[in-house]
Amino acid sequence: MNWKAILRHETILAILVVLALVVLAAQSDRFFTPENLLNQGRLMTEVGLVAIIMTFVIATGGIDLSVGSILGLVAILIGVFWQNLGLPLEAAIGLGLVVGTLAGLFNGFIITRFGVPPLIATLATLALYRGLAEGISEARSVRGYPDWFYVLGQGQVLGVPTQLWILGLVAILAAIVLGLTSWGRATYAIGSNETAARFSGIRVDRVKMAIYAASGFAASLAAVIFVSRVSTTRSDMGTGLELDAITAVVLGGTSIFGGRGTIIGTVLGLIMVQALKNGLSLAGVRGDGTIVLIGAVLILTILISNLFHRDGNR
Amino acid sequence: QQVYTGGDDLPTNPLACDGTPGTATPMDYDGGTPTNAPDRAGQTLTVVDVPKLVGIGYFAATTQGIMEAAAELNMNATTDGPTRANIDDQITLIDNYITSGVDGILFAANDPVAIAPVLRRALEAGINVVGYDANSEPDARQWFVNQAEFNGIGKAMIDQLAAEIGEDGAFAIVTSTFTTPNQARWISEMAAYQAECYPNMRWLETVEAQEDNILSFNQANTLINKYGDELDGIAGMTSVATPAAADAVTQAGQCGNIAVVGLATPNAMRPYIEADCVKSAVLWNPIDLGYAAAYVLRAAADGTLNPGDTSVEAGRLGELQVINGSEVLLGAPFVFTADNIADFDF
Amino acid sequence: MTAEAQTLGRREQSWFGRLFAGYGQEIIILGAILLLFVVVWSINPRFISPNNLNTIFSGNAYIAVAAIGMSMVIITGNIDVSVGALIGVLATIAGTIAVSGYPVWVAWTAPILIGIAVNFLVGVLVAYARIPSIVVTLGMLSILRGGLISVTGGAWISNLPPEFLLAQQRPLGIPAPIYFMVGLTILAAFWMRYSAFGRSIYAVGGNPEAARAAGIPIERRIVQVFMIHGAFAGLATILFATQLQVIQSTVPPNLELTVITASVIGGVSILGGSGTVIGSTLAAILFAAIGSALIFVGISAYWLRAVIGLLILATVLADMARRRQAK
Amino acid sequence: MGGCRARFGALPGERRARSPTRQACLHDEEQGVTPGGRDAASPLIRLKGVSKAFAGIRVVKDVDFDVRPGEVHALMGENGAGKSTLIKIIAGVHPHDGGTIEIGGEPVSHLTPREARRRGVAVVYQELLLFPELTVAENVFLGHAPRTGWRGLDWPEMRRRTRALLDSLDSPDLDVDTKVGALSVANRQRVEIAKALSQDARVLIMDEPTAALAEADVVRLMAVVKRLRERGVGIIYVSHRLPEIFELADRVTVLRDGALIGTRPIGEVTAQSLVAMMVGREIDHLYPKSEIAPGETLLEVRNLSHGRKVRDISFALRRGEILGVAGLVGSGRTELALTLFGITPASSGEILVSGKPVRIGSPRDARAHGIAYVPEDRGLQGLVKPMTIAQNVSMASLERVRRGIMMRFAEETRRAAAAIKAIGIRARGPGQVVGQLSGGNQQKVVLAKWLETAPQILIMDEPTRGIDVGAKAEIHQLMTKLAGEGMGIIMISSELPEVLGMSDRVLVINNGQLVRTLERGEATAESVGAAMADARREEAA
Ligand SMILES: Nc1ncnc2c1ncn2[C@@H]1O[C@H](COP(=O)(O)OP(=O)(O)OP(=O)(O)O)[C@@H](O)[C@H]1O
Ligand SMILES: Nc1ncnc2c1ncn2[C@@H]1O[C@H](COP(=O)(O)OP(=O)(O)OP(=O)(O)O)[C@@H](O)[C@H]1O
Numbered sequence A: 001m002n003w004k005a006i007l008r009h010e011t012i013l014a015i016l017v018v019l020a021l022v023v024l025a026a027q028s029d030r031f032f033t034p035e036n037l038l039n040q041g042r043l044m045t046e047v048g049l050v051a052i053i054m055t056f057v058i059a060t061g062g063i064d065l066s067v068g069s070i071l072g073l074v075a076i077l078i079g080v081f082w083q084n085l086g087l088p089l090e091a092a093i094g095l096g097l098v099v100g101t102l103a104g105l106f107n108g109f110i111i112t113r114f115g116v117p118p119l120i121a122t123l124a125t126l127a128l129y130r131g132l133a134e135g136i137s138e139a140r141s142v143r144g145y146p147d148w149f150y151v152l153g154q155g156q157v158l159g160v161p162t163q164l165w166i167l168g169l170v171a172i173l174a175a176i177v178l179g180l181t182s183w184g185r186a187t188y189a190i191g192s193n194e195t196a197a198r199f200s201g202i203r204v205d206r207v208k209m210a211i212y213a214a215s216g217f218a219a220s221l222a223a224v225i226f227v228s229r230v231s232t233t234r235s236d237m238g239t240g241l242e243l244d245a246i247t248a249v250v251l252g253g254t255s256i257f258g259g260r261g262t263i264i265g266t267v268l269g270l271i272m273v274q275a276l277k278n279g280l281s282l283a284g285v286r287g288d289g290t291i292v293l294i295g296a297v298l299i300l301t302i303l304i305s306n307l308f309h310r311d312g313n314r
Numbered sequence B: 001q002q003v004y005t006g007g008d009d010l011p012t013n014p015l016a017c018d019g020t021p022g023t024a025t026p027m028d029y030d031g032g033t034p035t036n037a038p039d040r041a042g043q044t045l046t047v048v049d050v051p052k053l054v055g056i057g058y059f060a061a062t063t064q065g066i067m068e069a070a071a072e073l074n075m076n077a078t079t080d081g082p083t084r085a086n087i088d089d090q091i092t093l094i095d096n097y098i099t100s101g102v103d104g105i106l107f108a109a110n111d112p113v114a115i116a117p118v119l120r121r122a123l124e125a126g127i128n129v130v131g132y133d134a135n136s137e138p139d140a141r142q143w144f145v146n147q148a149e150f151n152g153i154g155k156a157m158i159d160q161l162a163a164e165i166g167e168d169g170a171f172a173i174v175t176s177t178f179t180t181p182n183q184a185r186w187i188s189e190m191a192a193y194q195a196e197c198y199p200n201m202r203w204l205e206t207v208e209a210q211e212d213n214i215l216s217f218n219q220a221n222t223l224i225n226k227y228g229d230e231l232d233g234i235a236g237m238t239s240v241a242t243p244a245a246a247d248a249v250t251q252a253g254q255c256g257n258i259a260v261v262g263l264a265t266p267n268a269m270r271p272y273i274e275a276d277c278v279k280s281a282v283l284w285n286p287i288d289l290g291y292a293a294a295y296v297l298r299a300a301a302d303g304t305l306n307p308g309d310t311s312v313e314a315g316r317l318g319e320l321q322v323i324n325g326s327e328v329l330l331g332a333p334f335v336f337t338a339d340n341i342a343d344f345d346f
Numbered sequence C: 001m002t003a004e005a006q007t008l009g010r011r012e013q014s015w016f017g018r019l020f021a022g023y024g025q026e027i028i029i030l031g032a033i034l035l036l037f038v039v040v041w042s043i044n045p046r047f048i049s050p051n052n053l054n055t056i057f058s059g060n061a062y063i064a065v066a067a068i069g070m071s072m073v074i075i076t077g078n079i080d081v082s083v084g085a086l087i088g089v090l091a092t093i094a095g096t097i098a099v100s101g102y103p104v105w106v107a108w109t110a111p112i113l114i115g116i117a118v119n120f121l122v123g124v125l126v127a128y129a130r131i132p133s134i135v136v137t138l139g140m141l142s143i144l145r146g147g148l149i150s151v152t153g154g155a156w157i158s159n160l161p162p163e164f165l166l167a168q169q170r171p172l173g174i175p176a177p178i179y180f181m182v183g184l185t186i187l188a189a190f191w192m193r194y195s196a197f198g199r200s201i202y203a204v205g206g207n208p209e210a211a212r213a214a215g216i217p218i219e220r221r222i223v224q225v226f227m228i229h230g231a232f233a234g235l236a237t238i239l240f241a242t243q244l245q246v247i248q249s250t251v252p253p254n255l256e257l258t259v260i261t262a263s264v265i266g267g268v269s270i271l272g273g274s275g276t277v278i279g280s281t282l283a284a285i286l287f288a289a290i291g292s293a294l295i296f297v298g299i300s301a302y303w304l305r306a307v308i309g310l311l312i313l314a315t316v317l318a319d320m321a322r323r324r325q326a327k
Numbered sequence D: 001m002g003g004c005r006a007r008f009g010a011l012p013g014e015r016r017a018r019s020p021t022r023q024a025c026l027h028d029e030e031q032g033v034t035p036g037g038r039d040a041a042s043p044l045i046r047l048k049g050v051s052k053a054f055a056g057i058r059v060v061k062d063v064d065f066d067v068r069p070g071e072v073h074a075l076m077g078e079n080g081a082g083k084s085t086l087i088k089i090i091a092g093v094h095p096h097d098g099g100t101i102e103i104g105g106e107p108v109s110h111l112t113p114r115e116a117r118r119r120g121v122a123v124v125y126q127e128l129l130l131f132p133e134l135t136v137a138e139n140v141f142l143g144h145a146p147r148t149g150w151r152g153l154d155w156p157e158m159r160r161r162t163r164a165l166l167d168s169l170d171s172p173d174l175d176v177d178t179k180v181g182a183l184s185v186a187n188r189q190r191v192e193i194a195k196a197l198s199q200d201a202r203v204l205i206m207d208e209p210t211a212a213l214a215e216a217d218v219v220r221l222m223a224v225v226k227r228l229r230e231r232g233v234g235i236i237y238v239s240h241r242l243p244e245i246f247e248l249a250d251r252v253t254v255l256r257d258g259a260l261i262g263t264r265p266i267g268e269v270t271a272q273s274l275v276a277m278m279v280g281r282e283i284d285h286l287y288p289k290s291e292i293a294p295g296e297t298l299l300e301v302r303n304l305s306h307g308r309k310v311r312d313i314s315f316a317l318r319r320g321e322i323l324g325v326a327g328l329v330g331s332g333r334t335e336l337a338l339t340l341f342g343i344t345p346a347s348s349g350e351i352l353v354s355g356k357p358v359r360i361g362s363p364r365d366a367r368a369h370g371i372a373y374v375p376e377d378r379g380l381q382g383l384v385k386p387m388t389i390a391q392n393v394s395m396a397s398l399e400r401v402r403r404g405i406m407m408r409f410a411e412e413t414r415r416a417a418a419a420i421k422a423i424g425i426r427a428r429g430p431g432q433v434v435g436q437l438s439g440g441n442q443q444k445v446v447l448a449k450w451l452e453t454a455p456q457i458l459i460m461d462e463p464t465r466g467i468d469v470g471a472k473a474e475i476h477q478l479m480t481k482l483a484g485e486g487m488g489i490i491m492i493s494s495e496l497p498e499v500l501g502m503s504d505r506v507l508v509i510n511n512g513q514l515v516r517t518l519e520r521g522e523a524t525a526e527s528v529g530a531a532m533a534d535a536r537r538e539e540a541a
């Protein structure tokens, strides 16, 4: 094992995360308590779900800016299906997940079928899906869901917030798929050289469509959890989510040019951001100061990582 | 074409046209209570103020009022809000402050329902919770300081418009977004009151302009261009939209032809009022609002304001009335005109 | 010329063909704008009244100016998602200077200089530290947005001296922002076509390795382009901050995405190496025209954003179809 | 100055009268030198003890090298010998680690591409360093465009001079306003050459300029090179094609594993001795073709069409046969391969594999029917360069190295190691990143990838482009072996000797159509060339 493998980005990030946790714990004795940490897990689930699938998207050299809008659209649709169409809530959720996945699939479709660069395609659907959410909802929010529904966003299972189980499950599945299966291999191959992947008989378009659909699904799942957590739907839900998710992914070492990235890295990136938000707040730093620090940490982490990889081929 | 007249389905309650105060039906206290709150009477309180967002003039003014009161009341207050009017960021922030163990939370909700669970958690943790400006579900906080009742704003706005454009004038509205609860309620009440009291007034259009001053300016301009002489007045529903609309009217050379009324702070409106392009602006004093909120929080923490009370003492503001069970009313909306605007600086 | 060449005959493009090949996307957008004007005009003739044209053309002038710099950055193969926050910071600085009694030209030049300085830092991190630009500017977005609020506490700036309000001037009855937008666009377009430096931007974005081999100092060029972008952000700030008599310390939400959208809809390839600033300016005008048209046509504002999204999608797909045809 | 032009025939692309004509007649004072002179002139470039290491691995070791005015100095060596690296050192692209470089007699310590250009060094890079989004004219003049009176770029002049340059390269059909991204590899190569010529350089370096060119273009290029030599330009010429070397070169320098083996006047070497210097051993025959008796029909194509480049083509491929496909660049050979392979599925016509009609709509379909394709553009279509050899080798046969959907990494590595051994890829191991390999070894990786799918039909597009003699012979041997094992091979090549040497039958494609099919016996340089040229006239008509 050579020193470069040891000093991969993820290792550096892990060291930084531990460092941050130690420093933050020293700042406030309320930080490193199981209760607080689990609660933070609850708060980061929506971004986390989206970021984990975004890792795949970015690893193929793409990007999905429409996730926040899909979240908003699905949230609205669940409300509308349930309240205005009178469907049972379970069916409304199911249908919402289907529509969200289709929204992601549509992204994949215009990207693969028409060759529109992902950034542009999803920039357009960012506006489109948000607009649909606003139009469909006519600015009305839907409230008063049955109690069982809140278990998802506000309840616990075995002392751990319900959604954290989901996040954990999705993270583990995603890590396996990306790291250990032939689908993961295809993802990396497409991100490194799409043409060569196509010439090797990899079904590039299909893989990409599946990944964008999965991204839509993740955003929809996040929508369900979000609605359950805040007990209401609004058409502006999830605004700006895409940038938070992308921050976590690139902080985790996924190359924005594609071909490189891991789920572990993304999870570490998520933990880093959430720990900073929470720990700094507990240490008495205000929200705007925290944002400044997160920005600086993002740049510095990648900078440090780059220093170690100076002559590697990153 | 469908004219937007407030987005929600909640019932409206227009005031009488001649101004006879509505008969307030007394209500039982419907707020929440902190569980096992320690005795905080006379203690130094650590309080956090979480407005809808930071970075806009309005909430800078409420903060100012809170700080003023905090100095009088032995409170350490900090303001910390999201940088975007975003329900999730606001919830996360409050959550962190619950963990850090504050004594009291002041909030202005981005969404009444979304914020409720976290506020309930605060109450459970024995924290005193008081809202201002934008309410949450009643049981998720103890008290809410209401700057002006929705129907009061609706009446003041429409009355001002009628006075300037006549009872058969035509007007349009520039608001932030249709999803903003306060604006939606105000617009609903305006529509109800106008239908009741000035049935001949014409409501042309409502446009969205977010909290974006250039967009507000453009939207107001477009309204002027679209309706030409037909347009007699523009109502601005936010402290961003109103001055922008006034600027649009000024730059279009339509001062005197198109009236601008709306919610706005006096500093922002001063140039237009002094130039006699705008006659009036409607608002409560946001500094007073913050000030009152801090006093209510102190009183709730000290146990001097309890469910069932009908008024509360608020420093330089004197006695404030309790309405609707668990709301403290700041007073009637205030109308700034050329005569009094020089007296205010916020 | 050899005899063979003459017998074979050339497949040279005509003057018009070259124009179309070089400016395809720009022509599509121009067509879209004209179509919109004709359709809305037929519904409500006031749409093309001089006043409304002024509103449309000046309404997004600051976005168009910011998009000029953004286009250059994108042409080098980079991106900047922090420009909105930067404009907010610069506006506050300009306003603070203006009300502190300095001469107005100081208040006007400061945002340009500070824009250059901030983006110099961004450029160095991108070019020399080799951090992808989206990462640097994502971080910068946080830093600027949070920093602005930390410093101002959200206070507004009012009582601006009247002479500061450049964007409210109307020489010859035309709003000043239109002069800025048109003038800067033409200047930038010329410069990018006819100067060696301007062309080298395309080279850097089109094929960095080849650009290096051609003797273009890539790192320095990227830093320079970011600095130019900063200067345009400063110019955009002046238009943004002097339009009204108060300056807010927030900027329109998602301003950076609007600026990027204007660039890419205007035909700047997100992959770098191609595009012009004429397209981005036309796109900014198109957005303003759509916003205005929706009011004139009376489309329920609930559906406004959906319509904009659809239009963007349509433009993008039309562009793709055109490119396909060209092949 | 007029004399200078008259005497050597002005090349187009020279600066206009308004701009200084310094460089056009730069070599006036050197005209005492006999063109092609060996000893007289002082070298334009001299390297002494130059070394270069990448990540600690030395790829150029202590090399002495020089170029004199008016000579063509050929640089030879196997793939990965360090030729391109040496060239990039001279061009300032790679900083060197040790030794000294003198240009025009002056030592230069810190050489950058800009500095090298300024000192009159122009380079045609092996990997075609062009700007796909810019036009031909702009690519040619990027960095030294003609200027107008007010220092702006003079576009009309730029286009005019590009036109003239392309005409001199006999490329009249190449439009100066097309984007380079839309051009074929061969046309890009022409643009790259025009670009180097436009610089009026004192030293012209050409790294495998003919790799992508067809025979006729090669002839034209050689004429241009000769003209430049007469004008006193010093030329460094890299090619794996021995005939070109013997026709052009005045001196030859051979590198092996980064070390200098020797520099010889061309008269003192033979093909055999050169090859021996390069590979360090003798190579018996270049085209190790064994006679075979073709078996049953593997592939039959009937009236296949796609677009304008594949028109109504019918042929059959038999087991054990190597079917050569000849044709001019742009005649549609690659398009035929892409259609057979499912990248651009056929719009009409029939494909029969082992007698059964099949539909090939994607590379996956092709693979399912035992068809493999080694593409012409290795870097773009063949390899995922940042990935390892093992990952590349398994890329087309992932189902062999997985259980369910889970990858079996150990199995993958094992298979790759086996392939490295079987095909003779020179690499550190299956874990080495493919981008670090030399061209020939990269090509072998692509081949290994497709052999993993156990194909029956192997389509090879320019299988030995840019590959050294040693590796070339190895690949040819491999082809013979595979054919011997019963595979049917379709070999597309622009190198006529290769087509003639390796094929059992030769198809000649012209303008998207199959114009002739020649048996091994009747296929000669003349007959095939005539069929190709015939095509040309038809096209022109
Ligand atoms: N940028 C690089 N980083 C690491 N190794 C490199 C790099 N460029 C070249 N090499 C290595 O240097 C050696 C020499 O490569 P070079 O390209 O000079 O060979 P070449 O003689 O031009 O071969 P070919 O005939 O295939 O073009 C090879 O082993 C190659 O793997
Ligand atoms: N045609 C071109 N296309 C792209 N880039 C060019 C072109 N010509 C020059 N450049 C690059 O543009 C930069 C600025 O061009 P400028 O006109 O200043 O070059 P110059 O005439 O060589 O002047 P100087 O040597 O003083 O820099 C140079 O760094 C050069 O590398």
Ligand SMILES: [Mg+2]
Pocket (backbone or CB within 6 Å): D083, D084, D085, D126, D207
């Ligand atoms: Mg080479």
Ligand SMILES: [Mg+2]
Pocket (backbone or CB within 6 Å): D333, D334, D376, D461
């Ligand atoms: Mg070919």
